[in-house]
Amino acid sequence: MVVTRPKLWLLLALPLLAVLPAQAVKVVGYVQQKEITLSEQLQVVLEINSDERLNIESPRAPKIEGFSYRNMRNSSSSETALINGNLSRSYTLTYSYYYNPQRTGKFSIPGFRLRIGNRDYSTQTLSVEVVDSPSNQSQQFNTNPYIDPYGSSFFGRNRTAGESLILAAPQSQSGYVGEPAVISYYLYTNQMVESFSTETEKDYEGYGKSSFEQPPNLKYEQVTYKGERYQRALIKKLVLYPQVAGRLQVPTLTGIVQFSGVYSFLNKNISSQPLWLEVNALPGGKPAGYTGAVGNFTLSQTYSDDKVTQGEALVCTIKISGTGNFSQFTAPPFPPLAKFQISEPSLQDKLANPVEGTRFIYFTILPSETGSFQIPGFNFSWFDTSAGKYRTFTGPSLELTVKGSNVLSYFSGLLQSGKPKTLNPLLERKSYPAFRNFSARIWFWLVLAACLLALAGAGFMAYERRLNRLDPNHYAQKTANRILNKYLHQATEAAQSMSADFYPLAESGLLSFLAKKYFVSKGLTTPELVSALAEKQLPVPLLKQIEEFLTHCQKARYMPGGDAAESLRDALNMLRSLVQAFSRIRQPLNSGFLSGGRKLILPGRHQREVTK
Amino acid sequence: MRKLRFLPLFLLCLSALWTAVLTGQASEGGVRPDYAQTLQSLLPLVESGRQNADLYYNLGVCYYHLGQTGKAALYFLRAQNLNSAHRQARDNLAFIQSQDTSGIKAPPRPFLVQILFSIYDFFSLNRLAVLFLILSVLSTLSVIWLLNYPLEKEHGLPVLVLGILLLFWVVVGGTLLQKNHRFRHNDKAVVMQEGSALFATANETRAAQYLAEGSAVEIKQAGKRRSQVILADGSGGWIANVQLERVVPLKPTGSRS
Numbered sequence: 001m002v003v004t005r006p007k008l009w010l011l012l013a014l015p016l017l018a019v020l021p022a023q024a025v026k027v028v029g030y031v032q033q034k035e036i037t038l039s040e041q042l043q044v045v046l047e048i049n050s051d052e053r054l055n056i057e058s059p060r061a062p063k064i065e066g067f068s069y070r071n072m073r074n075s076s077s078s079e080t081a082l083i084n085g086n087l088s089r090s091y092t093l094t095y096s097y098y099y100n101p102q103r104t105g106k107f108s109i110p111g112f113r114l115r116i117g118n119r120d121y122s123t124q125t126l127s128v129e130v131v132d133s134p135s136n137q138s139q140q141f142n143t144n145p146y147i148d149p150y151g152s153s154f155f156g157r158n159r160t161a162g163e164s165l166i167l168a169a170p171q172s173q174s175g176y177v178g179e180p181a182v183i184s185y186y187l188y189t190n191q192m193v194e195s196f197s198t199e200t201e202k203d204y205e206g207y208g209k210s211s212f213e214q215p216p217n218l219k220y221e222q223v224t225y226k227g228e229r230y231q232r233a234l235i236k237k238l239v240l241y242p243q244v245a246g247r248l249q250v251p252t253l254t255g256i257v258q259f260s261g262v263y264s265f266l267n268k269n270i271s272s273q274p275l276w277l278e279v280n281a282l283p284g285g286k287p288a289g290y291t292g293a294v295g296n297f298t299l300s301q302t303y304s305d306d307k308v309t310q311g312e313a314l315v316c317t318i319k320i321s322g323t324g325n326f327s328q329f330t331a332p333p334f335p336p337l338a339k340f341q342i343s344e345p346s347l348q349d350k351l352a353n354p355v356e357g358t359r360f361i362y363f364t365i366l367p368s369e370t371g372s373f374q375i376p377g378f379n380f381s382w383f384d385t386s387a388g389k390y391r392t393f394t395g396p397s398l399e400l401t402v403k404g405s406n407v408l409s410y411f412s413g414l415l416q417s418g419k420p421k422t423l424n425p426l427l428e429r430k431s432y433p434a435f436r437n438f439s440a441r442i443w444f445w446l447v448l449a450a451c452l453l454a455l456a457g458a459g460f461m462a463y464e465r466r467l468n469r470l471d472p473n474h475y476a477q478k479t480a481n482r483i484l485n486k487y488l489h490q491a492t493e494a495a496q497s498m499s500a501d502f503y504p505l506a507e508s509g510l511l512s513f514l515a516k517k518y519f520v521s522k523g524l525t526t527p528e529l530v531s532a533l534a535e536k537q538l539p540v541p542l543l544k545q546i547e548e549f550l551t552h553c554q555k556a557r558y559m560p561g562g563d564a565a566e567s568l569r570d571a572l573n574m575l576r577s578l579v580q581a582f583s584r585i586r587q588p589l590n591s592g593f594l595s596g597g598r599k600l601i602l603p604g605r606h607q608r609e610v611t612k
Numbered sequence: 613m614r615k616l617r618f619l620p621l622f623l624l625c626l627s628a629l630w631t632a633v634l635t636g637q638a639s640e641g642g643v644r645p646d647y648a649q650t651l652q653s654l655l656p657l658v659e660s661g662r663q664n665a666d667l668y669y670n671l672g673v674c675y676y677h678l679g680q681t682g683k684a685a686l687y688f689l690r691a692q693n694l695n696s697a698h699r700q701a702r703d704n705l706a707f708i709q710s711q712d713t714s715g716i717k718a719p720p721r722p723f724l725v726q727i728l729f730s731i732y733d734f735f736s737l738n739r740l741a742v743l744f745l746i747l748s749v750l751s752t753l754s755v756i757w758l759l760n761y762p763l764e765k766e767h768g769l770p771v772l773v774l775g776i777l778l779l780f781w782v783v784v785g786g787t788l789l790q791k792n793h794r795f796r797h798n799d800k801a802v803v804m805q806e807g808s809a810l811f812a813t814a815n816e817t818r819a820a821q822y823l824a825e826g827s828a829v830e831i832k833q834a835g836k837r838r839s840q841v842i843l844a845d846g847s848g849g850w851i852a853n854v855q856l857e858r859v860v861p862l863k864p865t866g867s868r869s
Contacts, residue, residue: 027807111822122807124714124822311699344677366700420707424700426645426673432657432664435694438741439792447745451752458752462759469763 025050029112029123037133042067042099043216046112046123049092053078054116058095062110066130067099075198075236077211089208098216101130162190164257166235166272167225168250174278178294179385180325180355181240182212185253185272188223188230195258196235199269202252206244206279209251210327210354212237239354241328245281249274282383287392289332293382295324295355301378301395310370310405315421318361318378318395324385326351331361335376341366346422362421367402368428375400480517484509488579495572500557502568506575507553510546513582526550542581549574647677665695672704681708681826682804682857689828689859693798696733696791705828709844714824718844732787737795740788747781798860801841803827803851810849814838820849831858 025048032043046059061069078091107130111123164187171182187196196218203209218233225232235253242248253272282294297320304315316334331345343364351357365375377395384391438444468475487509494502511529515522520532530547534540552574556567651674657667672687685708691701709717721729735743754777758770803826809819814835823829829841829851838850 111819122809122819122822124807125820313700313703419710420703423673423676423707424704426650426670427666427700429666429670432662432667435663435665436738437792437795438738439744439788444741444745448748451748454752455755458756458759 025054025116025119025121027112027114027116027121027123029126031109031126031128034127035129035131036101037131038101038104039133040101041216042101042128044097044099044109044126046095046097047092048094048114048116049090050116051090053091054093056093056114056116059112059114061097062112064099064107064109066103066105066107067101069097069099071098072096073098073197073214075211075214076201077209077238078203092211094211096214096216104130104132106130164189164191164193164268164270166253166255166270168253168272168275170250170275170277174280175242176280176294176383176385177242177245177282178292178325178328178383179242180295180323180328181242181250181277182355183238183240183250183275185235185237186232187218187235187257188225188232189257190228190230191257192259193218193231193257196233196255197258198236198253198255200254201238202254202271204249204251206242206246206248208241208243208328210239210241212239212354240277241325242277242279245279248277248279250277283389285390287381287390289379290381290383290390291329291332293320293324293329293380294385295322295382296384296386297322297324297382299380299393299395301393303375303398303400306398307401307403308367309403310367312405313424314365314367314375314400316363316365316375316378316395317421318363318380319358320361320380321358323356324382325355326357326359327354329382332380334363334365334378337365337373337375339367339369339373340375341368341425341428343422343425348421360421364420364422364424366425367400370402370404373400373402374398476516476519480513483516484513484579484582487512488575491575492572495568498568502571503553503557506571507550510549510575510578514546526554542578545574545578545581549578647674650674651678663694665691665698665701668694669698669701669704672701676704676708681711681824682802684708685826685828686802686804686857686859689798689800689802692733693795693800693859695736695738697736697739702733708826709828712824712827714822714827716823716827716843716845716847719846735784735787735791737788737791740784740791744781744784744788747777747784751777751781796860798858799831800859801829801831801839801856802859803829803855804857805855808851808855810841810843810851811838812849814840814850816850823851829856831856834862 028047028049030045030047032045033040036042042064044062044064048054048056058072058074061072063069072095074093074095076091076093078089107128109126109128111125113120113122115121167186167188169184169186171184175181187193213234214236215234218235220231220233223230223232235255238251240248240250251272252274255270257268257270259267299321300319302317302319304313304317308314318331326349331347333345334342343362343366346362348360348362349357350360361378363378367373375398377397379392379394381390381392383389464475467478487505491502491506491509494505511522514520514529514533518533518536518538520529520536524532526547529550530543533543533546549571552571556571651671654667654671654674657664658671668687668691672684672691675681675687676684685705688701688705688708691698692705695701751774754770754774758767758774761767761770803823806825807822808825810821810823811818812820814837823843827843829843831839832842832848833840834853835850836853838852839856840848841851841856842848
């Protein structure tokens with residue numbers, strides 16, 4: 001129902017809307033059913049929730065392909081909650097748009113776009129599927145879009161004489177502060193009423209309220225009121241949450257009754273008749289941790305496990321079932337526990353209606369140390385309206401074992417079904433060291449480089465061993481040359497520093513070289529050595545040179561003035577000429593190599609071609 | 613060979629040590645924290661450029677309790693970007709996603725895929741780096757072992773050990789490279805405003821759907837005004853850049869890494 005206002009009022013209201021941005025506004029759009037049949041109505045609901053009372057125009061009904069728009073109804077509700085001494089209010093405007101489906105298929109419902117204050121709000125696009133009606137369902141909606149949906153069930157009244165009134169009926173005439181009071185508003189009529197649309201709800205001081213039920217159609221029943229027969233249909237059910245003791249007047253509901261047929265011009269505004277509730281104050285002596293729960297509840301408490309690993313969360317679940325002011329109380333904090341981090345309580349409601357159902361409270365408990373711990377039970381207090389006194393529930397305590405974590409404990413969550421029930425708490429940290437990416441650190445690359453070096457070294461050694469295994473002669477020559485170079489280098493250094501160490505170094509180096517290369521013993525005397533080398537077919541001049549050098553070394557070692565500069569220089573020159581002579585004879589003649597770069601097949605198990 | 617028997621035990625102990633270090637708590641619970649105050653004490657650290665998974669995690673918890681779901685999801689994702697094994701951040705992110713009423717949900721994963729992803733997450737960047745080094749050392753040792761293995765003996769065992777180690781080395785090395793790249797160029801972003809419009813094309817003016825604050829998306833293509841994103845359920849669209857915040861902020865043009 002769209003209420004037309006003069007433009008002047010709109011102009012006056014605009015500056016007021018501009019000062020609204022500070023308020024918290026939440027806009028939600030949804031459909032009652034995601035799948036309907038051709039014989040059902042689609043109800044698209046827009047809810048605007050704010051912490052201040054809003055005064056806005058009814059948003060336009062979205063145009064939905066495949067549907068014909070039928071009607072719109074709006075309602076408002078407010079809630080007042082007193083939680084932990086803080087009074088909070090919230091106001092909700094609800095717009096319900098009714099559509100009739102025209103064909104089957106999947107349809108998209110555009111979101112609402114509206115401006116509240118100086119801010120734009122939008123809701124998400126919704127979808128709905130229309131399916132064929134079951135064959136046994138004969139009821140079809142009238143396709144005339146101008147007929148109100150209420151009229152479809154309104155038959156049997158054919159007179160306009162009589163009266164129509166709204167009566168408010170409480171579930172109970174008295175109650176306690178905080179105890180939800182359900183008020184039902186009925187349309188009583190003995191006229192030919194086509195439809196009724198709610199216009200306003202006038203509120204009074206001393207309570208918060210929320211909508212309990214608002215049927216989309218008027219479903220009449222026969223009743224007797226003041227000795228006369230009436231048709232009665234439920235218009236709305238409200239839940240009031242009294243905040244103060246005393247006599248409270250329930251909201252006055254005003255609406256328009258529209259008559260059917262030729263009498264449709266006789267529309268009539270009617271309001272509910274006044275009704276008061278007697279509200280009693282809660283008795284004194286509230287238990288510690290009382291958070292305002294009033295009603296009849298049964299409680300239970302469970303822990304997810306009695307053994308956890310460090311870093312793994314223990315979940316404590318408290319189940320509160322029954323009837324009461326669920327929207328008016330919250331959970332007290334979990335009892336303090338040393339060496340544990342405890343999350344804020346997380347609430348999950350499974351309510352059949354605003355005052356009846358089950359609330360689950362979840363706490364996540366994170367142990368910080370290993371060992372055995374006693375976890376105390378959770379305490380919850382409420383005012384029991386049936387007994388007229390406070391009650392306190394204390395859950396069973398738990399012997400918890402916390403084990404050290406390991407690799408497997410990280411994966412333990414895989415076997416747990418369900419989503420996390422609550423947010424894990426803060427982690428207490430004395431400091432927050434900067435994250436260091438190990439793979440960007442120098443030591444990471446040093447270790448990798450060491451591995452590569454080790455691989456290179458091992459590879460080289462393996463190559464040498466293989467060479468030795470495959471061709472011992474060639475390997476011996478290689479090592480002999482290395483020895484010769486090594487001793488030549490050492491001897492040169494000794495000679496340059498005028499050290500008498502030159503002679504033993506040069507002598508032992510030459511002997512090692514000859515032993516390695518020509519397989520002669522290092523323990524031979526000089527003549528024996530020369531004789532042995534002669535058998536290896538070394539050139540005679542070279543043999544002479546060897547003999548001269550060795551004799552010179554032996555003499556110089558024991559001769560006075562042997563370490564004289566001139567003597568050392570001569571000996572070094574002799575050694576160099578010897579090395580040069582050996583370098584000219586790289587391979588022994590009996591090793592299978594020939595001069596001139598000719599190829600020769602080596603004897604032995606591993607034959608290979610070599611080239612000089 | 614006998615020494616190799618201790619290898620799994622050694623790795624298990626090492627991993628247990630890591631897990632203990634990474635998940636250790638040192639606090640006393642029971643007192644309801646002042647989230648606004650905690651946030652104010654942590655923000656200067658972040659503004660100074662400090663990167664720490666626990667710091668990001670605690671920021672996320674504070675933001676969530678202060679009603680900023682988008683920022684909360686962003687910091688949980690940042691914590692995971694630094695340490696994918698941050699279990700509390702993972703759970704909190706899952707909790708926020710379970711609160712999402714927009715109906716955009718990631719399809720459930722088969723159990724084995726869940727295990728694989730858990731293993732992938734367990735090996736955070738630094739754990740992978742350490743594991744890669746261990747495998748490099750072990751591979752080097754097994755190469756040396758193989759090279760020095762007596763010729764007269766059958767080489768099957770050292771070859772098998774080396775083969776297995778090299779296979780792990782390649783897998784871990786590849787994953788390390790991939791995680792390093794993701795650490796520096798994470799394409800994930802978070803929707804920062806409730807009811808942010810998602811458009812079918814870059815220039816479309818009519819929204820296809822609206823996203824909830826805190827929805828995690830993957831940026832496929834970044835434009836000047838809008839970015840092409842992929843939602844958790846695999847669908848895609850374009851969203852205004854101002855409504856997104858990246859897990860790894862883009863460096864200003866011209867800056868050097």
